[in-house]
Amino acid sequence: MAVLIAGDLRFCQYGGRMVDCANARGRQVTLRHVESNMTSNAEYIILVVGSYGAYFRLTKDEVDRRFPCIIVYTPDPVPEEDTISFVRKMKEELDLPVLAIAESSPRSVKNFSLFVAGGCDIKWLGLRPSDVVALKMHPRCMRPINSRDLKLAQRPLEKDAIVKQRPEWVEELKKMVETRSKVEVEALSPLGWSFLSNVYFPDKMVAQDWI
DSSP: OEEEEEESOEEEETTSOEEETTTSTTEEEEGGGEEEEEEOOOSEEEEEESOHHHHHHHHHTTHHHHTTEEEEEEOOSSOOHHHHHHHHHHHHHHTOOEEEEOOBSHHHHHHHHHHHHTTOOOEEEEOOHHHHHHTTOOGGGOEEOOHHHHHHHHHHHHHOHHHHTOHHHHHHHHHHHHHTEEBOGGGGGGGOTTHIIIIIHHHHHHHTOOO
């Protein structure tokens, strides 16, 4: 399993080779090759789950140079144990908060819950249903959630202890159930090609708007 990384992160691979992700932007990192000795001057880890478009835009516009962060993209539809362990190792070795970006959907909340269950506490930066309302996004940007999505939303509300301990996550999930809709991060692009990286993300970081 591999992830993509951009930003101020250096680490040692097995065999002693040092890797500098700041000088190799968008570097693909094979998790089994990562040994340890992580160093960074960053202040945040930005975890982009499943949305390559969001990762591309954030790195293309070099938000990690404007905000001291490491951007990690995982393509897993459902995060694998190696991915969770790697992000947890980053968090523990660097002592940094992990802020997650993914589409506004029940699957995203379930994935966040899996990271937390794996010992990696994360905060949900976006995209959230409340953002969709605040930004007055056009209904065409929304996709209906099917019966499977609906069950995925209702199950955490009833049985997921991790989600139930986070009342703000619960409220966002309830909004998904009420509106019967989900929204991809890429749906922000009609608001501006670089809206995600030049408006949405900076505003969130300045306001520390994560839950």
